[in-house]
Amino acid sequence: MSLPAWLFTDLDSTLLDHRTFSWRAAEDALHEIERRKIPLVFCTSKTRAEVEFLRRKIGNAHPFITENGGGIYIPHGYFPQRIEGAVTVKTYHCLALARPYDEILDALDEIAAEAGVEAVGFHQMSAKEIAENSGLDAEQVQLARQRDYDEPFFLAGATPKKEAAFVRLARDRKLEVVRGSRFWHIHAGSDKGRAVRELTKHYRAAWRRKLRAVAFGDSANDLPMLAAADAAILLPKHDGTFDEAVTAKLPRVTRGSAPGPAGWNQAVLELLGG
Ligand SMILES: [Mg+2]
Incomplete structure:
Protein backbone atom coordinates (compact mmCIF):
# COMPACT_ATOMS: atom_id res chain seq x y z
CA MET A 1 0.00 0.00 0.00
CA SER A 22 -8.20 4.33 26.73
CA TRP A 23 -6.11 5.07 23.60
CA ARG A 24 -2.77 4.78 25.43
CA ALA A 25 -1.74 1.64 23.53
CA ALA A 26 -2.01 3.68 20.31
CA GLU A 27 0.17 6.58 21.40
CA ASP A 28 3.19 5.69 19.23
CA ALA A 29 1.05 5.66 16.11
CA LEU A 30 -0.76 8.86 17.14
CA HIS A 31 2.62 10.60 17.53
CA GLU A 32 3.79 9.33 14.15
CA ILE A 33 0.60 10.54 12.45
CA GLU A 34 1.04 13.94 14.11
CA ARG A 35 4.73 14.12 13.13
CA ARG A 36 3.87 13.41 9.50
CA LYS A 37 0.92 15.85 9.61
CA ILE A 38 -1.52 13.20 8.37
CA PRO A 39 -5.12 14.21 9.13
CA LEU A 40 -6.87 11.72 11.43
CA VAL A 41 -10.66 11.93 11.13
CA PHE A 42 -12.78 10.36 13.86
CA ARG A 48 -20.43 15.90 18.93
CA ALA A 49 -20.03 16.57 22.67
CA GLU A 50 -18.28 13.22 23.21
CA VAL A 51 -15.95 13.69 20.24
CA GLU A 52 -15.07 17.24 21.29
CA PHE A 53 -14.06 15.92 24.71
CA LEU A 54 -11.81 13.26 23.10
CA ARG A 55 -10.31 15.65 20.55
CA ARG A 56 -9.20 17.89 23.40
CA LYS A 57 -7.71 14.95 25.31
CA ILE A 58 -5.99 13.40 22.29
CA GLY A 59 -5.00 16.74 20.75
CA ASN A 60 -6.82 16.31 17.44
CA ALA A 61 -7.90 19.41 15.46
CA HIS A 62 -9.24 17.74 12.30
CA PRO A 63 -12.82 17.43 10.99
CA PHE A 64 -14.93 14.67 12.53
CA ILE A 65 -18.03 12.60 11.78
CA THR A 66 -20.60 11.94 14.50
CA GLU A 67 -23.52 9.60 15.21
CA ASN A 68 -22.82 7.01 12.51
CA GLY A 69 -22.48 9.54 9.69
CA GLY A 70 -25.25 11.89 10.82
CA GLY A 71 -23.10 14.99 11.04
CA ILE A 72 -19.79 16.22 9.65
CA TYR A 73 -18.05 18.96 11.63
CA ILE A 74 -15.29 20.94 9.89
CA PRO A 75 -13.41 23.53 11.96
CA HIS A 76 -13.80 27.06 10.56
CA GLY A 77 -10.83 27.89 8.32
CA TYR A 78 -9.72 24.24 7.93
CA PHE A 79 -10.41 24.12 4.19
CA PRO A 80 -9.87 27.11 1.87
CA GLN A 81 -13.10 26.49 -0.07
CA ARG A 82 -16.66 27.36 0.89
CA ILE A 83 -18.53 24.44 2.47
CA GLU A 84 -21.83 24.43 0.57
CA GLY A 85 -24.92 23.58 2.60
CA ALA A 86 -23.22 23.84 5.99
CA VAL A 87 -24.56 25.69 9.02
CA THR A 88 -22.38 27.08 11.76
CA VAL A 89 -22.41 25.11 15.01
CA LYS A 90 -20.05 26.65 17.56
CA THR A 91 -16.73 26.99 15.64
CA TYR A 92 -17.54 24.42 12.98
CA HIS A 93 -19.17 24.20 9.59
CA CYS A 94 -21.74 21.47 10.22
CA LEU A 95 -23.11 19.34 7.41
CA ALA A 96 -26.21 17.56 8.73
CA LEU A 97 -26.66 14.49 6.55
CA ALA A 98 -29.15 12.43 8.57
CA ARG A 99 -32.78 12.90 9.51
CA PRO A 100 -33.38 14.63 12.87
CA TYR A 101 -33.38 12.78 16.19
CA ASP A 102 -37.08 13.32 17.11
CA GLU A 103 -38.17 11.64 13.90
CA ILE A 104 -35.91 8.65 14.66
CA LEU A 105 -37.34 8.21 18.18
CA ASP A 106 -40.93 8.15 16.86
CA ALA A 107 -39.98 5.61 14.21
CA LEU A 108 -38.14 3.42 16.73
CA ASP A 109 -41.26 3.15 18.93
CA GLU A 110 -43.51 2.34 15.98
CA ILE A 111 -41.25 -0.33 14.51
CA ALA A 112 -40.68 -2.01 17.87
CA ALA A 113 -44.45 -2.17 18.45
CA GLU A 114 -44.98 -3.65 14.98
CA ALA A 115 -42.21 -6.23 15.41
CA GLY A 116 -43.49 -7.16 18.89
CA VAL A 117 -40.17 -6.39 20.58
CA GLU A 118 -39.20 -4.05 23.38
CA ALA A 119 -36.64 -1.50 22.19
CA VAL A 120 -35.05 0.44 25.03
CA GLY A 121 -33.38 3.60 23.75
CA PHE A 122 -30.96 6.02 25.41
CA HIS A 123 -33.81 8.53 25.82
CA GLN A 124 -35.71 6.06 28.02
CA MET A 125 -32.75 5.15 30.22
CA SER A 126 -31.67 7.05 33.31
CA ALA A 127 -28.09 8.31 33.47
CA LYS A 128 -27.35 5.42 35.83
CA GLU A 129 -28.78 2.83 33.43
CA ILE A 130 -26.77 4.24 30.52
CA ALA A 131 -23.64 4.15 32.66
CA GLU A 132 -24.28 0.51 33.62
CA ASN A 133 -24.95 -0.59 30.05
CA SER A 134 -22.20 1.40 28.36
CA GLY A 135 -19.36 1.45 30.86
CA LEU A 136 -19.23 5.25 30.52
CA ASP A 137 -18.68 7.41 33.60
CA ALA A 138 -21.19 10.08 34.70
CA GLU A 139 -19.52 12.88 32.76
CA GLN A 140 -19.32 10.80 29.58
CA VAL A 141 -22.99 9.78 29.89
CA GLN A 142 -23.93 13.45 30.00
CA LEU A 143 -22.06 14.00 26.70
CA ALA A 144 -23.49 10.84 25.11
CA ARG A 145 -27.07 11.97 25.77
CA GLN A 146 -26.70 15.12 23.63
CA ARG A 147 -27.96 13.43 20.48
CA ASP A 148 -28.89 14.94 17.09
CA TYR A 149 -29.36 12.02 14.66
CA ASP A 150 -28.90 8.51 16.00
CA GLU A 151 -30.38 6.53 18.88
CA PRO A 152 -28.48 3.71 20.58
CA PHE A 153 -30.79 1.02 21.99
CA PHE A 154 -31.03 -2.59 22.99
CA LEU A 155 -33.77 -5.10 22.27
CA ALA A 156 -34.91 -6.56 25.57
CA GLY A 157 -35.21 -10.35 25.42
CA ALA A 158 -35.86 -10.52 21.65
CA THR A 159 -35.37 -13.81 19.80
CA PRO A 160 -33.14 -13.76 16.67
CA LYS A 161 -36.32 -14.15 14.61
CA LYS A 162 -37.90 -11.07 16.16
CA GLU A 163 -34.65 -9.16 15.79
CA ALA A 164 -34.65 -10.01 12.09
CA ALA A 165 -38.27 -8.86 11.78
CA PHE A 166 -37.37 -5.61 13.51
CA VAL A 167 -34.47 -4.98 11.12
CA ARG A 168 -36.67 -5.77 8.09
CA LEU A 169 -39.42 -3.37 9.21
CA ALA A 170 -36.87 -0.63 9.81
CA ARG A 171 -35.30 -1.10 6.38
CA ASP A 172 -38.76 -1.05 4.75
CA ARG A 173 -39.05 2.48 6.14
CA LYS A 174 -35.61 3.49 4.88
CA LEU A 175 -34.13 3.47 8.37
CA GLU A 176 -30.65 2.14 9.00
CA VAL A 177 -30.38 -0.33 11.86
CA VAL A 178 -26.84 -1.43 12.67
CA ARG A 179 -25.04 -3.17 15.44
CA GLY A 180 -22.19 -1.19 16.98
CA SER A 181 -19.63 -2.43 19.47
CA ARG A 182 -22.08 -2.17 22.38
CA PHE A 183 -25.56 -1.14 21.24
CA TRP A 184 -27.85 -1.37 18.30
CA HIS A 185 -28.17 1.98 16.51
CA ILE A 186 -30.97 3.44 14.44
CA HIS A 187 -30.68 6.44 12.12
CA ALA A 188 -31.82 7.51 8.66
CA GLY A 189 -30.58 9.33 5.61
CA SER A 190 -26.90 8.73 6.15
CA ASP A 191 -24.26 6.29 7.29
CA LYS A 192 -20.53 6.40 7.93
CA GLY A 193 -19.87 5.72 4.24
CA ARG A 194 -21.89 8.65 2.96
CA ALA A 195 -20.15 10.97 5.43
CA VAL A 196 -16.73 9.63 4.41
CA ARG A 197 -17.50 10.20 0.71
CA GLU A 198 -18.72 13.72 1.44
CA LEU A 199 -15.69 14.71 3.51
CA THR A 200 -13.33 13.09 0.97
CA LYS A 201 -14.72 15.47 -1.68
CA HIS A 202 -13.69 18.41 0.49
CA TYR A 203 -10.18 17.06 1.08
CA ARG A 204 -9.72 16.48 -2.63
CA ALA A 205 -11.06 19.96 -3.48
CA ALA A 206 -8.73 21.58 -0.96
CA TRP A 207 -5.66 19.59 -1.94
CA ARG A 208 -6.53 19.57 -5.68
CA ARG A 209 -5.28 16.04 -6.00
CA LYS A 210 -6.83 12.61 -5.95
CA LEU A 211 -5.32 11.24 -2.79
CA ARG A 212 -6.15 8.04 -0.98
CA ALA A 213 -7.60 7.51 2.44
CA VAL A 214 -7.48 4.47 4.70
CA ALA A 215 -10.25 3.59 7.19
CA PHE A 216 -10.13 1.56 10.42
CA GLY A 217 -13.10 -0.13 12.09
CA ASP A 218 -14.29 -3.22 13.94
CA SER A 219 -18.09 -3.53 13.60
CA ALA A 220 -21.00 -3.75 11.19
CA ASN A 221 -21.68 -0.02 11.56
CA ASP A 222 -18.20 0.58 10.11
CA LEU A 223 -18.91 -1.41 6.95
CA PRO A 224 -20.06 1.56 4.81
CA MET A 225 -16.99 3.55 5.92
CA LEU A 226 -14.61 0.66 5.20
CA ALA A 227 -16.22 0.17 1.79
CA ALA A 228 -16.10 3.91 0.96
CA ALA A 229 -12.41 4.43 1.77
CA ASP A 230 -9.66 3.59 -0.74
CA ALA A 231 -8.29 0.95 1.62
CA ALA A 232 -9.60 -0.49 4.88
CA ILE A 233 -8.34 -2.30 7.93
CA LEU A 234 -10.71 -4.38 10.04
CA LEU A 235 -9.65 -4.96 13.63
CA PRO A 236 -10.77 -8.09 15.48
CA LYS A 237 -13.25 -7.78 18.32
CA HIS A 238 -11.96 -8.22 21.86
CA ASP A 239 -12.72 -11.97 21.67
CA GLY A 240 -10.39 -12.22 18.64
CA THR A 241 -13.09 -12.84 16.01
CA PHE A 242 -13.79 -10.60 13.04
CA ASP A 243 -17.24 -9.11 12.48
CA GLU A 244 -19.01 -11.45 10.07
CA ALA A 245 -21.24 -8.74 8.63
CA VAL A 246 -18.06 -6.98 7.47
CA THR A 247 -16.09 -10.03 6.27
CA ALA A 248 -19.12 -11.30 4.32
CA LYS A 249 -19.28 -8.06 2.32
CA LEU A 250 -15.54 -7.32 2.21
CA PRO A 251 -13.92 -10.78 2.18
CA ARG A 252 -10.52 -9.37 1.18
CA VAL A 253 -10.39 -6.58 3.75
CA THR A 254 -7.00 -6.27 5.47
CA ARG A 255 -7.27 -7.76 8.96
CA GLY A 256 -5.55 -6.27 11.98
CA SER A 257 -3.53 -8.50 14.29
CA ALA A 258 -4.96 -7.42 17.66
CA PRO A 259 -8.15 -5.75 18.90
CA GLY A 260 -8.53 -2.13 19.99
CA PRO A 261 -5.78 0.47 20.33
CA ALA A 262 -2.89 -2.05 20.36
CA GLY A 263 -4.05 -3.47 17.01
CA TRP A 264 -4.71 0.03 15.70
CA ASN A 265 -1.20 1.11 16.72
CA GLN A 266 0.41 -1.82 14.94
CA ALA A 267 -1.70 -1.43 11.79
CA VAL A 268 -1.00 2.31 11.50
CA LEU A 269 2.76 1.91 12.04
CA GLU A 270 2.87 -0.86 9.43
CA LEU A 271 0.92 1.32 7.01
CA LEU A 272 3.38 4.19 7.54
CA GLY A 273 6.32 1.88 7.11
CA GLY A 274 7.46 2.27 10.74
MG1 LIG B 1 -16.46 0.15 17.09
Missing part, protein backbone atom coordinates in the same frame (compact mmCIF):
# COMPACT_ATOMS: atom_id res chain seq x y z
CA SER A 2 1.27 3.49 -0.75
CA LEU A 3 1.18 6.06 2.02
CA PRO A 4 -2.31 7.31 2.85
CA ALA A 5 -3.02 11.05 2.70
CA TRP A 6 -5.45 10.92 5.59
CA LEU A 7 -7.13 8.39 7.86
CA PHE A 8 -10.68 7.73 8.98
CA THR A 9 -11.12 5.82 12.20
CA ASP A 10 -13.88 4.40 14.32
CA LEU A 11 -13.43 5.03 18.04
CA ASP A 12 -15.19 2.42 20.25
CA SER A 13 -13.23 -0.86 20.24
CA THR A 14 -10.97 0.50 17.49
CA LEU A 15 -8.89 3.48 18.64
CA LEU A 16 -10.39 3.17 22.13
CA ASP A 17 -10.24 0.08 24.33
CA HIS A 18 -13.65 -1.61 24.56
CA ARG A 19 -13.68 -1.48 28.35
CA THR A 20 -11.48 1.36 29.57
CA PHE A 21 -11.95 3.70 26.55
CA CYS A 43 -15.83 8.65 12.36
CA THR A 44 -17.96 7.32 15.17
CA SER A 45 -21.38 6.61 16.62
CA LYS A 46 -20.50 9.08 19.39
CA THR A 47 -22.05 12.55 19.68
